[in-house]
Amino acid sequence: MKYLNCYLLAGVVLAGVAGILFGSRLLPFAEWFRDGGGLHPIAELRLIRMAAAFTVGGSLALAGLTFQAVLRNPLAEPFILGLSGGAGVGAALCIIAGLQAITIYALPFSALTGALIVLALVLAVSRGGGRGSENLLLSGVIAGTLSSSLLMYLLSIAQADELAGVTWWMLGDLQAVDEKLLLPGMVLAFVAFGILRFSAGELNALSLGEERAFYLGTTPARAAFRLIVVASLLTAMTVTLAGIISFCGLIVPHIVRKIRGCDHRRNLGSVFLAGGLFLMICDIGSRIVWSEREIPIGVVTALIGGPVFLWLLNRRRTYHA
Amino acid sequence: MLEARSVTFGYNGTSKMLLREISVSVAPGDFTMLLGPNGCGKSTVLKLLAGFLSARSGDVRLDGVELKQIPPRERARRIGVVPQEMPPVLDFTVEEMVMMGRNPRLPRLAPPGPEDLAIVGKMLKLLELSALARRPCNRLSGGERQRVLIGAALALEPDYLLMDEPTSALDPAHALRLPAILRSLRHSPGCLITTHNLQLAARFADRILLLGEHGIHDAGTPRDVLVPENIRAVYHCDAEILTDRSGGIVPCLRSPEEQLR
Secondary structure (H helix, E strand, O other), X not given: OOOXXXXXXXXXXXXXXXXXXXXXXXXXXXXXXOOOOOEOHHHHHHHXXXXXXXXXHHHHHHHHHHHHHHOOOOOOXXXXXXXXXXXXXXXXXXXXXXXXXXXXXXXXXXXHHHXXXXXXXXXXXXXXXXXXXXXXXXXXXXXXXXXXXXXXXXXXXXXXXXXXXXXXXXXXOOOOOOHHHHHHHHHHHHHHHHXXXXXXXXXXXXXXXXXXXXXXXXXXXXXXXXXXXHHHHHHHHHHHHHOOOOOHHHHHHHHHHHHHOOOHHHHHHHHHHHHHHHHHHHHHHHHHOOOOOOOOHHHHHHHHXXXXXXXXXXXXXXXXX | XXXXXXXXXXXXXXXXXXXXXXXXXXXXXXXXXXXXXXXXOHHHHHHHHHOOOOOOEEEEEEOOEEHHHOOHHHHHHHEEEEOOOOOOOOOOEXXXXXXXXXXXXXXXXXXXOHHHHHHHHHHHHHOOOHHHOOOEHHHOOHHHHHHHHHHHHHHOOOOEEEEEOOOOXXXXXXXXXXXXXXXXXXXXXXXXXXXXXXXXXXXXXXXXXXXXXXXXXXXXXXXXXXXXXXXXXXXXXXXXXXXXXXXXXXXXXXXXXXXXX
């Protein structure tokens, strides 16, 4: 589709407007601005939330696309290297230890620290063995399993209110996004997009395997390492901002590839925009479906992503039959 | 000239050397075929010449410069490789896959230009893939996929082309057409092609390298190399060398049953 990016951009603008209009109560356009100038507080909160949804959704989709190409696994998603487990442990420790009482940034930074520790461990362990993406994938799965066990233990000793806090955070939460964290997150997302766009040829080559990537002029191990670090930092940033939001990074790249093709030179921009748009729509849905009590965004993405994922899985099976 | 000089190679973790002190060279415009039984190291020779594997001793040079000293993109622009398999993961279309062959020549940020599109279109036509251009490679037959790999390497317009059994999945008509396609290219590249197809090698090669268990067994023109003694020594089976109507040689291997009779 020739004008896909234009349609997606228009969709993002429309979703942004809808995101300010709709919520627990309707905010008509006439009420968006205060008499003395500036935005109405609710409009401002919703605008920040929409910007966060776009940044997080776009980043997760980009990270998913990168992992799928570099690991040569169409079912790879941003948390495949166990980052969600690490972030979960970090967040749980923060909540249980009561660090949030010290600063409101304790939770996001604990989650970020957990995710980065797991990333560093996975990269360090997988560099031995010399089997490239296979090693990385196995190390990620093991790190994810270990941190999940640790998380389960922490949850088992947590008080009821702490348990609720951790669970809510693990289901993804765009309500409490801090604008001071959002700005660096947006900068990181756009810088990462630039790096990935510059490396689109390498992404194409790596998706064909290490040997072919070498023949196409890349240095496979170095390029894969660089791209995985970029994708992991994007993922860690989304966890810091909004907790663990599943499925967005898995299904958006698949849908865009179906429309725009597999060439990363062409589909990177569309994936970024589509990921952002997808999460903006899910966030609006999470607010208006059940207006008395907001549904966690991770539940909405899973409700949409689950069936799509099964459809993709089924489609691949028939494909290779 | 792309050359491997006195190269010895063994895979990591083994003390056994697969190749010992072998020297192979490909000159511009050369059409050399590399023959030998399974497991004798034909593909390894190509991977060494392409720089993917590193020799334990000896060196590989491109126009006198050691291959390791050449930046990856420049090396890839000059040496095209057609590998044996293309493990399909993402649903790249035929056209995207052939365009990917030009990766080392494409600018990093700008989309492919008119010249790139024209070359890809030409290769699709040359390899009879135009009708399949929009089809995902996952939905192609083995022979069609092999033509896509060849198309991708040709679209690069390299100075040297290393092809690993490029006709193994092709039907006879497409296999016969391949040498003509390679010779028709504007910048006719120096080609080194591994094959088990002795008839094809006899008919089209300028030079044949016959690889045995202990390195290069013989090298020279098809008429000099494809003789019953060499074939017996390397493949351990008898052969008869016939002559076709144009005076070319046609090696015919005898089956074990025929040899017992």
